[in-house]
Amino acid sequence: MKTSAGRFFEDYRIGEVMAHAVPRTVSGGERALYHALYPARGAIHSSDEFARACGLPAAPVDDLIAFHLVFGKTVPDISLNAVANLGYAEGRWLAPVWPGNTLRAESTVIGLKENSNGKSGVVWVRTRGLNQHGVAVLEYVRWVMVRKNRATPAPDPVVPALKPAVPAAELVVPGGLDFSRYDFALAGEPHRWADYQVGEKIDHVDGVTVEEAEHMLATRLWQNTAKVHFDATFREDGRRLIYGGHVISLARALSFNGLANAQMMVALNGGAHANPCFAGDTVRAWSEVLDKAATPAPGVGALRLRLVAVKQGAEPFALRDEGGRYRPEVLLDLDYWALVPV
Amino acid sequence: MKTSAGRFFEDYRIGEVMAHAVPRTVSGGERALYHALYPARGAIHSSDEFARACGLPAAPVDDLIAFHLVFGKTVPDISLNAVANLGYAEGRWLAPVWPGNTLRAESTVIGLKENSNGKSGVVWVRTRGLNQHGVAVLEYVRWVMVRKNRATPAPDPVVPALKPAVPAAELVVPGGLDFSRYDFALAGEPHRWADYQVGEKIDHVDGVTVEEAEHMLATRLWQNTAKVHFDATFREDGRRLIYGGHVISLARALSFNGLANAQMMVALNGGAHANPCFAGDTVRAWSEVLDKAATPAPGVGALRLRLVAVKQGAEPFALRDEGGRYRPEVLLDLDYWALVPV
């Protein structure tokens, strides 16, 4: 048998390290496609000149390009037989990715817990993305529910203790970043770190109706091979499930309108793909300021933000129903730290 | 309120200069996407070698990439509340744009005229695109009808005097351009400047049926944020209006078949988006030679061309009905100067 059926729950061992296949070199091509696929307008990722004025050697590629590429590499080893993508934690961007960099990924199994039905279990992995110098550019914990394929004894449950959010002191500011001469006019909005209040909510106004071709182009670009995104014969209802990361990028790009200066993502505290997204849905986004912190870099502050993606029919800022469940129009509930000029 | 609702008619002042947000660095990625989105085959923009044989250091990106990027930047400041895009004039390409260049844009308000209904008015702006050296690469005048939001006194009307066409003497030929060793075989057609007659009309034969995903990829690539292109819930009929510039690029690319040697656009004399274009329309194009002129560059002549885009059902070369209105199948009527080997 030359093809792989993917791993099942019983195939994982605590402490095991998986070197994921197919390294990938990025170029201006991936950047251009990112701008074609998402309404991304963040100035640091759009302009070499703006990035240089902020102390960087050139514009890095969007932080989510690094995330999607690393995530995509893990799919064949982690989520091919996943029933559900349950959560993220302790995600940090550790170094920018530049055109010409080559990324690879590796994951360590840090948690295993079989479900009481004996048919599936939860696998926790800590994934790192590395560039061609072996420098980590990204790390995050992700946990998924994976099917069992054979009747094996349940392993001793190991549930990792995960931080509810990355502490501000652990955020990694890209080397050289300096917002002390930040050009708010070129960046698109006048709002600085001091203008945002904890608890403030922002409706990002704009909406995008999603097409099949778009989400498939995106998901393939990240070499994510999960069948359910591409094969209309896979689900009984003939619909292709949109990669959750596509919704993350859409929502993050839409959040420009109100958060134009939330320039760089530096931590992923958590995230839930609350409901599936399908072609034809019109995606909108709103944000809530969860926390604020200083950083040691000149002129650079940090905002902890909740980013919520919703689809048509959503009411303003509505997240959960009375029973505490996500409302059916909520697609994504993401918790991240971003760097903002003070 | 962190988000912008855009400017209304009463927010503009004569002489005001707007520095538009989000500079953008272009690369081979934007060029490749242009070739994927439009059937563009012009040799100077396709091949570094062909461009070098014509005296340029390498292939610049398509002239319309510069136009779309500059136009896109103006949208949040000028046309977010526009009722209609009324016209273009005095457009000139002033310098080629190369991969690695960073473009920004600024506009000066040169005309204001409130409509008699007191609910809207016309705003004229002169927009310039600048590269990272501050060199202007493009300039054009555009006027739009913009809604009023508050009951303010009408400003004194100022209607700029605009040239009906850019005089041939004011065309800017890219530095170094030399068509004296032009390779007609490699370029795709034998027709030279001398072969085109004023009044001649050319049916460009080919048609392209447009998909939603395509026009949205294109419009996002230019960071054009107008809701009506992306959000199927925005219009009552549930249709997404295709960015007029997408039709310009489609028609210009289709015109290769008959105008393969009309290599570079150097002036935009005028243009009307005669009727809206929607996904499912099959776009065709025809051209009319309006004028001819010499240029000081070796082997380089100029043709003034009318480029008309039509959709299914159009009759050959039909433009206006008996009442002088554009026929319903006409999408675009564009008037431009192009450089052609003599």
Add this chain to the structure above:
Amino acid sequence: MKTSAGRFFEDYRIGEVMAHAVPRTVSGGERALYHALYPARGAIHSSDEFARACGLPAAPVDDLIAFHLVFGKTVPDISLNAVANLGYAEGRWLAPVWPGNTLRAESTVIGLKENSNGKSGVVWVRTRGLNQHGVAVLEYVRWVMVRKNRATPAPDPVVPALKPAVPAAELVVPGGLDFSRYDFALAGEPHRWADYQVGEKIDHVDGVTVEEAEHMLATRLWQNTAKVHFDATFREDGRRLIYGGHVISLARALSFNGLANAQMMVALNGGAHANPCFAGDTVRAWSEVLDKAATPAPGVGALRLRLVAVKQGAEPFALRDEGGRYRPEVLLDLDYWALVPV
């Protein structure tokens, strides 16, 4: 008449050489788009670092990018009036193509045979793709059935003698290629040349449902201008025929799952587009090992593979019906040589 109606059967002469129009410079943009359009994961084409570890200076662009670009250039001169694309033979990749290379194409007419109905004939051409140094990067023979436009005497029939497959001794291994330190884990699968047996068949499992926007983006990217791929009003049934090369690339990319180490295509022995493919079809692929051969390069073996693309409803490994015709679900039957670590 400025536009070209294309050539008809009576317009070809044995020995005639056609220099095809519009050279094209490739960049990281074309590579990124290739990854967005196809589920391509071959490590040598994905990663500069992996390619370097295999003795190459950097990652070349996918071998099929070279094929499609060269093929696209021939369309206006060869297949604009083609009734059918009948076959390929004696195809060889002769040198890798790198970002920054400029490709052009030329074809020599090597065979002509009028059909007995006097209304069409078969034209054989040998096409070569050349880079900016004049070095051939690709060559192949292709034959098409072309309509006659005028009542001319039938030419003396010339039917070239074509090899049923490129002999292994004539395969060109890219200079420097060395698989002796090949990293199977990074490449994605452990299977080496020695693990494949002649006669072995591999079901590549995954499927992709094709959208109109995708195949048009791809076909335009290769500057292929055949109307039938773009214009929904061209065929009576209102459907756009998908460029056969799009199916080749889809199937080749899908074959990663089971043939991840079949890294480089070096010969195209033959191929048939068995049935048309349309948007909405879900494409799958299977392969059969037809032959094995050694090469002089260190650690590098060659596999001759049949690559079959099928659509929904296909039975496993079914190719022809009892009458010897391709079954209706078979889209492509391709015969090629690939380089594999021994």
